[in-house]
Amino acid sequence: MVLCFLVHTVGPVSALSSGESRVLYSRAFGPDEGFRSERDRELSPDERRLLQKEKAAVVARQVRSAVALSREASDRQLVELMPGDEALALQEADSGVVRLRAGEPFSEETSALWLGVQSLGFTLVCEPHENLLLAEGTLRNLTRHCLEHLHMLGQGSEVLLRSNRIDALLSRLLPHGQLLFLNHRFAQSLEKEVLAYMAK
Ligand SMILES: *[C@@H]1O[C@H](CO)[C@@H](O)[C@H](O)[C@H]1NC(C)=O
16 A cells, blocks of 8 residues: 655755755545544644645655765766656666654654656655555656656756646556556556546
8 A cells, every 4th residue: 555645856956965855746545544543533634734744744855865865875977857858867767765664754664665856756655565566666657657748857846746637647557545566458558548638
């Protein structure tokens, strides 16, 4: 089960560690949408939204430092890519997993899988026993569709997010937070469906 998906900034390509991470999109899954503890369940909808935002911010911050560390360690020269370079951007993406301890910010331990694409982070938070290989494939596909159809490259932090489109992507590729095992034919028909929707 995936607990949440978020898109956030990880800092400009040229300046690795300055500034905060800004959450551009976040979506929680599950019957209680990541609210596991008794205390959380008694919250009003507004309080839940606020808490959800705080949790997303904690995850984004952790991933942001992981991305910065990974980039520092890899010592690769990052070049700023432009619209049209989506495939290359995905190929060159940094990736990793951050273990989030219980309470930081979810009540149970979780794994945050991330892809750092230029100045953006794409992150899936999974339960610890989740199939991480499948989760990574799903994260790559989600990221690919976001990059290709939502024109997210080359706009720095001004990236304009059409969140209803991401909602629609998630409902297909990650319905209710469930990772899908796709056979070839189903993957193809899903791909067509997404293309048709995104072309609207
Ligand atoms: C990702 O998309 C490709 C191409 O549609 C597909 O073959 C693959 O099964 C997908 N992977 C996952 C984990 O959804």
